[in-house]
Amino acid sequence: MLPKLLPKLRVKNDVKVVYITFGIVLTYFSIYMPDFMGVAGLDDIRISSIVSFGALNGMLFGPFWGSLVSAIGFLLYKITSGTFFSMSTFAVGSIAFIALSSIVSGLVVNREHKAAKGIFAALIVLWYLFDIGRDAYLYPWYHLLVLGVFIYFDRSILERSVTSKVYVFFSLFMAALMGVLSDHLAGSMAYHIVYDLPASTYASVMGLYPVERTILAFFPAFLVYVLVVVFKDILISSEDIEQDIEEKKSRDLDEYLHNDVMKIINEDKND
Numbered sequence: 001m002l003p004k005l006l007p008k009l010r011v012k013n014d015v016k017v018v019y020i021t022f023g024i025v026l027t028y029f030s031i032y033m034p035d036f037m038g039v040a041g042l043d044d045i046r047i048s049s050i051v052s053f054g055a056l057n058g059m060l061f062g063p064f065w066g067s068l069v070s071a072i073g074f075l076l077y078k079i080t081s082g083t084f085f086s087m088s089t090f091a092v093g094s095i096a097f098i099a100l101s102s103i104v105s106g107l108v109v110n111r112e113h114k115a116a117k118g119i120f121a122a123l124i125v126l127w128y129l130f131d132i133g134r135d136a137y138l139y140p141w142y143h144l145l146v147l148g149v150f151i152y153f154d155r156s157i158l159e160r161s162v163t164s165k166v167y168v169f170f171s172l173f174m175a176a177l178m179g180v181l182s183d184h185l186a187g188s189m190a191y192h193i194v195y196d197l198p199a200s201t202y203a204s205v206m207g208l209y210p211v212e213r214t215i216l217a218f219f220p221a222f223l224v225y226v227l228v229v230v231f232k233d234i235l236i237s238s239e240d241i242e243q244d245i246e247e248k249k250s251r252d253l254d255e256y257l258h259n260d261v262m263k264i265i266n267e268d269k270n271d
Contacts, residue, residue, distance in 0.1 A: 019061075020061065020065060020068075020069060023057055023060065023061055023066075023069040023073070024069050024072050024073045024076065025073075026053065026073070027050065027053045027057060027069055027070055027072075027073025027074065028073045028076050028077050030049055030050050030052070030053040030073070031049070031050050031073075031074070031077045049216075050070070050073070050074060050098060051098065051101060051180050051183050051216050052176075052180070052216045052217070052219045052220050053070065053073070053220070054070045054097075054098040054099070054100075054101035054102050054105075054179060054180070054183060055101050055102065055105040055175070055176040055179035055180050055216075055217060055220045055221075056105075056176070056219075056220035056223065056224065057069045057070045057073075057102045057105075057106075058070075058101065058102035058103060058104065058105030058106035058107075058109070058175070058179055059105050059106065059109045059172060059175055059176065059220060059224045060224065061102075061106070062106045062109075062110060063102065063103040063104075063105075063106030063107050063110065063112075064103075064106070066102035066103070066105070066106045067099035067100070067102040067103050067106070068099075069102070070098045070099050070101070070102045071095050071096075071098065071099045074094070074095050074098055075095065078091075088194075089194050090187075090190060090191060090194045090195075093186075093187075093190045093194075094187065096186075097182075097183045097186045097187045097190070098183060100119075100182050100183060100186055101179040101180055101182055101183040102179065103119070103182075104116050104119055104120060104175075104178050104179045104182045105175045105176055105178065105179030105220075106175075107119070108150075108171070108174060108175035108178055108179075109171070109172070109175045111158060113150075113154055113157075113158070116175075116178060117147065117150065117151065117154075119182065120143070120147055120150075120178055120181070120182055121147060123143070123182055123185045123186060123189075124140050124143055124144065124147070124185065126189065127139070127140055127185060127188070127189060130189060130192065132189075132192045132197075132199055132202065135199035136199040136202040136203050138203070138206060139188070139202045139203065139206055140185060141206065142181070142206075142209070142210040142213070143181050143184075143185055146174070146177055146178060146181060147178075149174070150174050150178065153170070153174075157170065157171045157174070165229060168225060168228060168229075169221065169222075169225045172220075172221040172224050172225050172228070173217060173218065173221040175221070176216075176217035176218070176219075176220045176221040176224075177213065177214065177217040177221075179217070180213045180216045180217045181213055181217075184209060184213055188202065
């Protein structure tokens with residue numbers, strides 16, 4: 001949808017249904033993509049590639065529809081794979097975390113920056129309300145850095161992402177990064193509640209998760225950036241083509257009037 005980065009378009013309801021259905025199907029099959037294995041120093045922990053698609057859905061469909069697309073795609077996979085009724089407590093919560101990623105990313109792309117910053121900052125504050133947060137107080141350093149960068153460039157993104165391709169990509173990357181990091185911090189808190197991990201486990205991956213999350217954010221940001229640039233160029237080309245057609249019609253009309261109509265008028269005068 002990208003309402004602030006692209007011209008406002010009218011989308012018919014049937015096209016919108018196909019569009020959203022495509023997003024759900026794409027999210028469903030994204031789960032089969034390679035995952036990050038052995039994260040957090042634990043062999044049985046992995047980060048699914050669907051996290052990237054959570055951010056992608058938010059940027060493409062907006063915070064509301066994007067979160068629904070992510071949640072439905074994830075649920076369909078669990079149902080068709082036969083693991084729906086055996087889902088762990090953490091797996092059930094993962095549905096909400098992926099939807100949260102879509103919401104935050106969608107808010108940033110929709111230029112609802114205050115809401116996005118509010119949710120992101122609230123997650124950081126919530127982390128420090130837990131005992132684990134005070135023990136592993138350096139764990140969300142990357143979240144704090146990203147939030148600080150986003151706040152610093154907030155006005156620049158709003159003003160220059162309309163005209164600068166660099167800022168378009170930067171805006172999309174920040175949207176995706178804040179989305180996947182929202183999923184990450186919410187998941188970290190939930191994992192501690194369910195499995196009671198010690199602070200040392202979180203401290204051991206403070207240099208690892210930023211790399212993983214940056215990679216996960218780059219994919220949707222780059223994909224949407226390509227779509228934005230290509231679509232914008234198509235629109236510009238379309239306007240040029242339309243202008244060329246009008247000019248061609250005008251020339252043809254002038255030639256018709258001069259060569260045919262005037263010839264008939266002259267012949268009538270001679271008669």
